[in-house]
Amino acid sequence: xxxxxxxxxxxxxxxxxxxxxxxxxxxxxxxxxxxxxxxxxxxxxxxxxxxxxxxxxxxxxxxxxxxxxxxxxxxxxxxxxxxxxxxxxxxxxxxxxxxxxxxxxxxxxxxxxxxxxxxxxxxxxxxxxxxxxxxxxxxxxxxxxxxxxxxxxxxxxxxxxxxxxxxxxxxxxxxxxxxxxxxxxxxxxxxxxxxxxxxxxxxxxxxxxxxxxxxxxxxxxxxxxxxxxxxxxxxxxxxxxxxxxxxxxxxxxxxxxxxxx
Numbered sequence: 001x002x003x004x005x006x007x008x009x010x011x012x013x014x015x016x017x018x019x020x021x022x023x024x025x026x027x028x029x030x031x032x033x034x035x036x037x038x039x040x041x042x043x044x045x046x047x048x049x050x051x052x053x054x055x056x057x058x059x060x061x062x063x064x065x066x067x068x069x070x071x072x073x074x075x076x077x078x079x080x081x082x083x084x085x086x087x088x089x090x091x092x093x094x095x096x097x098x099x100x101x102x103x104x105x106x107x108x109x110x111x112x113x114x115x116x117x118x119x120x121x122x123x124x125x126x127x128x129x130x131x132x133x134x135x136x137x138x139x140x141x142x143x144x145x146x147x148x149x150x151x152x153x154x155x156x157x158x159x160x161x162x163x164x165x166x167x168x169x170x171x172x173x174x175x176x177x178x179x180x181x182x183x184x185x186x187x188x189x190x191x192x193x194x195x196x197x198x199x200x201x202x203x204x205x206x207x208x209x210x211x212x213x214x215x216x217x218x219x220x221x222x223x224x225x226x227x228x229x230x231x232x233x234x235x236x237x238x239x240x241x242x243x244x245x246x247x248x249x250x251x252x253x254x255x256x257x258x259x260x261x
Contacts, residue, residue, distance in 0.1 A: 002063065002167050003063055003106060003133070004062040005061050006060045006061060007059055007077065007080060009077070009080050009081060009108060010079075011081070011108055011109055012110070012111070016081070017081070020078060020079065020081065020082045021126070023052075024078055024082065024084055025113070025115075025124060027048055027052055028044070028048060028115050028117075028122065029122055031047050031048060031051070032044070035047070037088075037117055037118050037119065037120065041088050041117065044115075044117050045075055045076055045086050048076060048084075054079040054080075055076055055078050056076070056077045057075070057076055058073045058074070058075070059073065059107075060072070060073050061103075063106070063167060063175060065162070065163050068178070070175060072103065072106065074107065077107075082111065083107065083109055084112065084113050084114075084115065085099070085112060085115070086117065088118040089116055090119075091123070092116050096114055097114070099172065101129055101170075102170070102175075104127065105132070105133050105136075105170055105171060106133070108133070109129070110128065111127070111128055112126070112127045112129075113126055113127070114127060131170060132168075133167065133168030134168065135168075136168035136169040136253065137164065137169075138165055139164060139250070139253050140253060141254075141255055141257065142255070142257065145257075145258045146257035146259050147259035150212075150215060150246070151211075151212030151213065151215055152211030152215045152217065153246055155211065156180070156217055156246045156248070156257075157257055159183060160219075160248055160255065163176055163180075164176075164250070169250050169253070169255070173220065173250070176219055176250075180211075180217065180219075181209055184211060190209045190210060191209050192208070193207055194206055194207070194210075194242060195240065195241045197239055197240065206240075208242065211246060214244070215242070215243060215244045217246040218233070218245055219247075219249075220249045220250070221249070221251055222251065229247075230247075233245055233260050237261070243261065246258075246259055
């Protein structure tokens with residue numbers, strides 16, 4: 001099984017989740033008022049579990065492909081149907097939303113709420129996911145600008161395609177990158193120093209993940225910023241000893257494979 005859930009979940013409607021979130025948020029507001037804003041998130045989560053029945057903390061889900069596996073832990077799952085993530089940050093950031101969206105996909109849930117307990121006033125935000133991983137498998141593939149003759153191209157294309165067919169798209173981009181790195185031999189072997197060349201010669205080395213000698217790879221989930229990414233990627237090639245970048249952009253049920261040289 002490519003995705004191993006530790007607990008069965010119930011996919012509830014937005015209205016049902018709204019009622020559950022109202023109850024949970026009331027408890028979290030009381031906890032925030034009592035404890036203040038300077039504790040670690042584990043303290044607030046544990047207090048919620050002590051106050052409210054049906055709360056499961058640190059619920060694991062494991063993603064597996066070939067010899068690669070990675071386990072994620074949800075903060076709080078309530079009545080097996082509502083996901084609640086706890087943060088202690090200056091603000092709720094896009095990475096928090098992206099992480100929560102990934103958890104919803106992995107547990108086949110539609111609705112979640114993020115709490116941020118660091119500010120003076122409790123911060124909260126809904127995250128909704130109308131897609132399901134089962135519908136995000138077998139995406140369309142665009143290889144019009146992909147050069148299979150460049151070393152590493154076939155591995156990059158075939159392995160990423162197989163991962164997405166197993167897991168589905170829409171998960172954290174870093175997960176697919178970790179999987180590729182593992183299957184290439186691991187971080188120590190793959191993430192290696194590459195010379196950076198300036199106007200007067202060698203400026204220093206910077207690490208890049210290599211899929212073949214002098215060939216790196218990059219995964220993105222970009223919409224309108226593809227041209228901007230490509231522009232900067234080409235400047236990267238101009239100022240290093242790298243010969244090519246295999247790039248896959250995963251967006252809206254489609255993977256666009258591109259080779260930049």
